[in-house]
Amino acid sequence: MNEQAKEYWKDYWLQQQQEPPAKVTAWQFGADPDYLAEQVKKGIKSATCSAHVFYKHEEEPLPEVNDYSIVLNSKDKPVAIIRTTEVTLMPMNEVPESFARAEGEGDLSYEYWHRVHVEFFTKELAELGLSFSEDLLLVCERFELVNAK
Numbered sequence: 001m002n003e004q005a006k007e008y009w010k011d012y013w014l015q016q017q018q019e020p021p022a023k024v025t026a027w028q029f030g031a032d033p034d035y036l037a038e039q040v041k042k043g044i045k046s047a048t049c050s051a052h053v054f055y056k057h058e059e060e061p062l063p064e065v066n067d068y069s070i071v072l073n074s075k076d077k078p079v080a081i082i083r084t085t086e087v088t089l090m091p092m093n094e095v096p097e098s099f100a101r102a103e104g105e106g107d108l109s110y111e112y113w114h115r116v117h118v119e120f121f122t123k124e125l126a127e128l129g130l131s132f133s134e135d136l137l138l139v140c141e142r143f144e145l146v147n148a149k
Contacts, residue, residue, distance in 0.1 A: 001024070001025070001026040001070070002026070002076055004076070004077055004078055005026040005070045005072065005076075005078045008070060008078040008081075008149070009024055009070060009078075009081070012081055012146075012147050020068075021066075021068055023067060023068070024067075024068045024069065024070060025067070025068075025069050025070070026069065026070040026071075026072055026078065027069060027070075027071070027072060028071075028072045028073070028074065028076070029045075029048060029071065030048075030120060031116075031120055033072065033073055033074040034073050034074050036104075036105070037071050037072070037073050037079045037080060039104040039105070040071055040079075040080050040082065040104070040145055040148070041079065041080055041145070041148040041149075043145060044104035044108075045102070045103060045104030045105070046102045046104065046142060046143060046144065046145075047099055047102035047103050047104075047140065047141060047142045047143065048103060048141050048143070049095070049099075049103070049117075049138045049139060049140045049141065050138065050139050051121055051124070051125070051136055051137065051138060051139075052089060052137040052138065052139050053125070053128070053130065053136075053137070054124070055139060057128060062087065062089075062139055063084050063087050063139065063141050064084065064087060065084055065085060065086060065087060066083060066084060067083070067084040068081060068082070068083050068084075068146070069081070069082050069083075069084070069143070078149065079148065079149050080145060080146075080147060080148040080149065081145075081146040081147040081148075082143040082144065082145055082146060083143060083144050083146050084141055084142070084143050085142050085143055085144055086141070086142040087139065087140070087141050087142075088139075088140045088141075089137060089138070089139055089140070090137070090138060090140055091134070091135040091136065091137055091138070092117065092121075092134055092135065092136045092137075092138050093134040093135055095113075095138065095140065097110040099140055099142075100112075100113035100114070101113075102142065118132060121136060
C-alpha cells in the first residue's frame with residue numbers, strides 16, 4: 001500500500017475516533033479504474049468480481065465479509081474506502097442479473113456486463129496461458145461505500 005493510501009486510511013479512522021481494523025488492502029478496479037471508482041463514489045457500483053484462478057495464481061486470500069479496501073484511481077491515489085458485505089463463489093454463467101446491475105457498469109444491463117466480462121477475462125486468462133469458459137468460477141463480492149474523497 002502506498003503512502004497516500006496509508007495516510008487516507010489513518011486520517012479516516014482518526015476522524016472516527018476508533019482504532020482501524022488490522023486488515024486493509026488497496027487496489028484499482030479492472031479495466032477502467034477511474035470510471036469504476038467514480039461509479040463507487042456515486043453509489044452506482046456496489047459489487048465486483050474476479051476469477052477465482054487469479055487469487056490462486058497471485059497467492060492472494062479471498063475477500064471476506066467485513067474486509068476493508070481502499071479504492072485507488074489509475075494514478076494509485078486513494079478515492080474511497082469500501083467494506084465487503086458479501087462474498088459468493090459461483091460460475092460466471094450463474095451470475096444473476098441483480099449482481100451484474102450492482103457492478104454499476106455501462107447501461108447496467110446483464111448483456112453489457114456479460115460482454116465486457118467475457119472480453120476482460122478472455123484477455124487476462126490468455127496472459128496466464130488459460131482459456132475462458134462460461135463456467136469460469138468467479139469470486140463475487142458486494143460492498144458498501146464507507147468514505148469517499
